[in-house]
Amino acid sequence: MEHHGFSKSVELFKRAAKVIPGGIYGPKSPAFVIPGSYPYYFSKGKGCRLYDVDGNEYIDFMCGYGSQILGYCYEPVDKEAIRQIKEGDLLNGPQPMMVSLAETLVEQISGMDWAVFTKNGTDSTTLAVSLARVHTGKKKIILAKGAYHGSANWCSSNDYPVLSEKTDILTFSYNNTEELESLFKTHRGEIAAIILTPYHHPSFAAQVMPGDTFYPTVERLIKAEGALFILDDIRCNFRLSLEGSHSFFGCQPDLLAMGKSAANGQPISILMGTDALRKTAGSFFITGTFWMSGMPFAAALSCLKAMKELDILSHMNRVGTLLREGLTDLGKAAGFDILMSGPPAIPFMMFKGDEDLYLNQIFCSEMTRRGVYLHPHHNWFISWAHKEEDIEQTLTTAQEAFTITAAAVS
Amino acid sequence: MKDALQLKKEQRIASFVYSGVALSLLQYVPLFDGISAKIIKETSFCVGLKALGGGPARRIIVRNGALVLEEKERTPTDITLLFINPGDMSNLFRGMKPRIIPIIKTFRFKAILSDFRTLMSRLQYFMNPDEETLEQHFSHITGLLIHSALRGVKEVAEQDDYVKARVDNIPDGEIALQVAEDPSLETRMRKKGRFFTILPGPWGENPNAQLIFKTTRAAHDVLKDRQNAMIALGTMELAIRGRISMIQSLFPILDRLGYYMNRKGEG
Numbered sequence A: 001m002e003h004h005g006f007s008k009s010v011e012l013f014k015r016a017a018k019v020i021p022g023g024i025y026g027p028k029s030p031a032f033v034i035p036g037s038y039p040y041y042f043s044k045g046k047g048c049r050l051y052d053v054d055g056n057e058y059i060d061f062m063c064g065y066g067s068q069i070l071g072y073c074y075e076p077v078d079k080e081a082i083r084q085i086k087e088g089d090l091l092n093g094p095q096p097m098m099v100s101l102a103e104t105l106v107e108q109i110s111g112m113d114w115a116v117f118t119k120n121g122t123d124s125t126t127l128a129v130s131l132a133r134v135h136t137g138k139k140k141i142i143l144a145k146g147a148y149h150g151s152a153n154w155c156s157s158n159d160y161p162v163l164s165e166k167t168d169i170l171t172f173s174y175n176n177t178e179e180l181e182s183l184f185k186t187h188r189g190e191i192a193a194i195i196l197t198p199y200h201h202p203s204f205a206a207q208v209m210p211g212d213t214f215y216p217t218v219e220r221l222i223k224a225e226g227a228l229f230i231l232d233d234i235r236c237n238f239r240l241s242l243e244g245s246h247s248f249f250g251c252q253p254d255l256l257a258m259g260k261s262a263a264n265g266q267p268i269s270i271l272m273g274t275d276a277l278r279k280t281a282g283s284f285f286i287t288g289t290f291w292m293s294g295m296p297f298a299a300a301l302s303c304l305k306a307m308k309e310l311d312i313l314s315h316m317n318r319v320g321t322l323l324r325e326g327l328t329d330l331g332k333a334a335g336f337d338i339l340m341s342g343p344p345a346i347p348f349m350m351f352k353g354d355e356d357l358y359l360n361q362i363f364c365s366e367m368t369r370r371g372v373y374l375h376p377h378h379n380w381f382i383s384w385a386h387k388e389e390d391i392e393q394t395l396t397t398a399q400e401a402f403t404i405t406a407a408a409v410s
Numbered sequence B: 001m002k003d004a005l006q007l008k009k010e011q012r013i014a015s016f017v018y019s020g021v022a023l024s025l026l027q028y029v030p031l032f033d034g035i036s037a038k039i040i041k042e043t044s045f046c047v048g049l050k051a052l053g054g055g056p057a058r059r060i061i062v063r064n065g066a067l068v069l070e071e072k073e074r075t076p077t078d079i080t081l082l083f084i085n086p087g088d089m090s091n092l093f094r095g096m097k098p099r100i101i102p103i104i105k106t107f108r109f110k111a112i113l114s115d116f117r118t119l120m121s122r123l124q125y126f127m128n129p130d131e132e133t134l135e136q137h138f139s140h141i142t143g144l145l146i147h148s149a150l151r152g153v154k155e156v157a158e159q160d161d162y163v164k165a166r167v168d169n170i171p172d173g174e175i176a177l178q179v180a181e182d183p184s185l186e187t188r189m190r191k192k193g194r195f196f197t198i199l200p201g202p203w204g205e206n207p208n209a210q211l212i213f214k215t216t217r218a219a220h221d222v223l224k225d226r227q228n229a230m231i232a233l234g235t236m237e238l239a240i241r242g243r244i245s246m247i248q249s250l251f252p253i254l255d256r257l258g259y260y261m262n263r264k265g266e267g
C-alpha cells in the first residue's frame, strides 16, 4: 500500500514558521502528533472523510475536535448557514433566531432555564466561573487535575508567575472523593464552584468514567458549601445525551457550558443556567463583537433538529461499539491487550502497560499514514457520518497497523 | 519595583543555577580539551565555593586525573572561595568581578587558584566559541549545551518556589535527550519526587520520554536558541516520543530558567 506523504504540509509549515510564532499554535501544533506521519494542513472535508493539502484522504476520527457531529459539510445545516450569510450574518443586534435557539435549548436541555451565547468553549467556561464567583461572593474554583476547560489563563497550561489567574484554582485527582472532601474542608467558606467535565477525558491518558459515589459526593459537598456546580459539557456535547450529559449521569449542575458540536462546526458556544442564577447572569456584562452573528444560530437550530430526527445517539453508539470491539479483537490477535476507554461515541484506545504511549504513537501513525486519522494522544470522536463501511475499512487498516506495531516491539 | 526580599530570593536561586551549570560542565571539558586535561592530570586539589546568605556550597575535586563536582561539603578543601552573598557567586560565572574572601589552607594556593581559573576560562572559551573552535569541537560543545540545559532545569526545579509547587504534576521517570546521528551525546534526566538527577548516557533501557534531535546541528541550534523547538518539531529536525506530557511539563521550567539566566545586573 502506498503511504501518504506530507511535503506540501511541511512546506506550508516552513512558510508559517517565518510569520506565525511556532508555525501552528495550540494543540494543533505538530508537537501534539507525530510529524512525518500526520498532515498539518487540510483542504476539505465531506462526511467522515477529510482531505489534506497533499491530496491525501482520511477516514477521520477527530471530527474537527468533536465539532462535526453530523459530518463535514452536512447539507441541511450548511444550507441554513449559507442562507443566513446571504441575508446578513452580523447585524447591529441579534436576529430572531437567537430567541428561538434559547427557547429550543431551554426546552431540550434537562433542568436548565436560560441560555446565553458566546463563540468558543473558553468564553463559556470563563463566563461560568465569573458568574459563579459573583453569585456566591467567593473566589476559589475546584477542578480536576488534567482536565481541560479552555485556553484562558485561569485553566490553561499557560502558567507563569506574572499571570495571577491561577491563584484561586484548587485541583484534585478525578474520582478521588477523599481528596475532594478534604479540599472542601480546608477551604470552607471560600469555594465558589467546582467545574467538571461529565467524565474525565484528559489528553495522553485513558478516559475515566465517574465512580458511583462521585456525583453524589460532589452534590453533597457543594450544597453544604453553598458553592455551584459547573458542568463543562463542551467536548461530550450531544454524544452522551441530547438533553445534556448530566442527564446521562443523573446529576444536576447549576451552570452548563456547551459548544463544539452544537452547530456542526459553526462557531457558537452556549452557557445555560438555572433560575437561581438568572439575576446574576442578567446583570453581568456579556458580549463580543461576533457573539450575536446570525449564521451560527441558523446552523445550531438546524443541527439540533437534525440530531433529534436522525436519532444520532443510537447510530453513534452502534458504530462506536463496532470500532471498539473490532480494535480490541484485532489487537488481541496481534498479541496485545487493548484498553478502550470512554463512551462508544468518544472512544480512545491504549495498549495495556504502555502508559508512556510509545505503542499508541506507532499504531496511530501507521493508521494515519494509511488513511485513517487517529490521534495518538487525544480522545477520538464518532459522528453521524461514520457508517459501517467506514468502520470496516478502518479495521482492515488496523490489522496491518497492529502487525507493524507488534513487529516494532519484538 | 521588586521588594528587597524577593530580589534576595531570586539572587539566591540564580546562584544555584549559575554555579550548578558551570561547575557541572567543568567535569566534561577535560574529556576533550588538552589544556584542561593536562591540568587535572598533573595536580590534585579541592576548591570549595560557598555563598553566604543561603547560597550553594559546592566543591570541585581534582584527583587521580579526574575532575568531579561534589554537591556536599564533604572533602576537605585546600582553598574555599567564600562569597559575601549569592549574587557575588553568580558574578564569578557571569564573567564579572565578584567579591571573594579566600579561606586558604595550603601554601599551594596560588598554583591551585591559577589552575582553577584556567579550567574556568577553558569552559568559558567552549561555551562562547569562535567559528573555528565551534567547528572543531562541534559535538563536544553541543554535549555541553545539552548538559547545561538539563542541569539548569534541575536547579530551577529544586530551588524555584513556583516550580517546586508544581513539581508534583510531573510524573516520576526519565527523559532522554538524544541526537540520532551521535548516540554518544545522549543525556538523561531522572525525576523522582522533588529531585532531579542528570545521567550521562547512552543507556539501554527505554526512557519514559525522548527528545531526539536528528542532527548535532539541530540540537546545537535549538539549545542555542537559534531555532525554535516547535518549528524544529514541525520540520522534523526534532522528534518527541513517549510520555510527551512529561516533556511539556518542562516548558514552564525552561521559561523560569531563561528568566534566571537573563537577569541583568542583579547578581
Ligand SMILES: Cc1ncc(COP(=O)(O)O)c(C=O)c1O
Residues within 6 Å of the ligand: A065, A119, A120, A121, A122, A123, A125, A148, A149, A150, A151, A197, A232, A233, A234, A235, A259, A260, A269
Ligand atoms: C471540555 C472542554 N472544555 C472547554 C474547551 C474549550 O473550548 P474552545 O476550544 O472552543 O475554547 C474544550 C475544547 O477542547 C473542551 O474539550
